[in-house]
Amino acid sequence: QTVVTQEPSFSVSPGGTVTLTCGLSSGSVSTSYYPSWYQQTPGQAPRTLIYSTNTRSSGVPDRFSGSILGNKAALTITGAQADDESDYYCVLYLGSGLWVFGGGTKLTVL
Amino acid sequence: EVQLLESGGGLVQPGGSLRLSCAASGFTFSSYAMSWVRQAPGKGLEWVSGISGTGGTTYYTDSVKGRFTISRDNSKDTLYLQMHRLRAEDTAIYYCVKERGYNHFFDYWGQGTLVTVSS
Numbered sequence: 001q002t003v004v005t006q007e008p009s010f011s012v013s014p015g016g017t018v019t020l021t022c023g024l025s026s027g028s029v030s031t032s033y034y035p036s037w038y039q040q041t042p043g044q045a046p047r048t049l050i051y052s053t054n055t056r057s058s059g060v061p062d063r064f065s066g067s068i069l070g071n072k073a074a075l076t077i078t079g080a081q082a083d084d085e086s087d088y089y090c091v092l093y094l095g096s097g098l099w100v101f102g103g104g105t106k107l108t109v110l
Numbered sequence: 111e112v113q114l115l116e117s118g119g120g121l122v123q124p125g126g127s128l129r130l131s132c133a134a135s136g137f138t139f140s141s142y143a144m145s146w147v148r149q150a151p152g153k154g155l156e157w158v159s160g161i162s163g164t165g166g167t168t169y170y171t172d173s174v175k176g177r178f179t180i181s182r183d184n185s186k187d188t189l190y191l192q193m194h195r196l197r198a199e200d201t202a203i204y205y206c207v208k209e210r211g212y213n214h215f216f217d218y219w220g221q222g223t224l225v226t227v228s229s
Binding site for chain 2: 096
């Protein structure tokens with residue numbers, strides 16, 4: 001069974017930079033998994049931020065960026081703002097129509 | 111404008127059945143694979159099931175195989191999820207999601223419909 005790992009929580013100061021990661025319990029995340037990232041605030045549906053590792057979805061501010069760091073996918077927020085306080089989820093495409101989400105990271109901006 | 115509108119959620123007893131629907135608009139429905147993603151109360155997102163644009167291929171996460179059936183009616187631009195033998199752990203908000211195939215990501219999400227399995 002494929003398990004995708006994310007930090008359960010993270011904290012960043014306003015204006016600061018934070019990098020959230022998305023790994024595999026066994027193996028490395030590569031671009032072949034087409035990692036994508038989603039932001040969710042309480043009571044709302046998720047919003048697509050990043051797809052294909054590093055492509056920003058339409059309307060997403062350029063303070064959000066995606067990459068591969070080592071053996072993980074990464075979401076970096078540069079110049080964090082108060083309204084970036086949200087849950088962030090990565091998802092990996094396993095091929096053959098199958099997907100797996102990470103457990104999500106709760107980001108606090110304070 | 112792409113819109114995905116789920117319906118059919120509600121309260122059902124353990125062992126019961128429910129059918130969710132998702133009415134799509136704003137894009138050529140038959141050209142895109144679709145998925146259902148759920149979120150249990152206070153928990154993370156979980157991919158549940160997917161279907162190709164033609165409806166000819168379906169995919170499921172292990173925990174719902176044999177109990178859930180995904181289907182679509184491209185003449186009605188509607189996606190379905192038939193759920194049988196429901197369990198308490200199936201309690202969740204179910205989101206209808208459009209896939210962007212060639213880049214393999216979820217580009218549009220519905221607002222979700224709540225399914226509660228409880229006696």
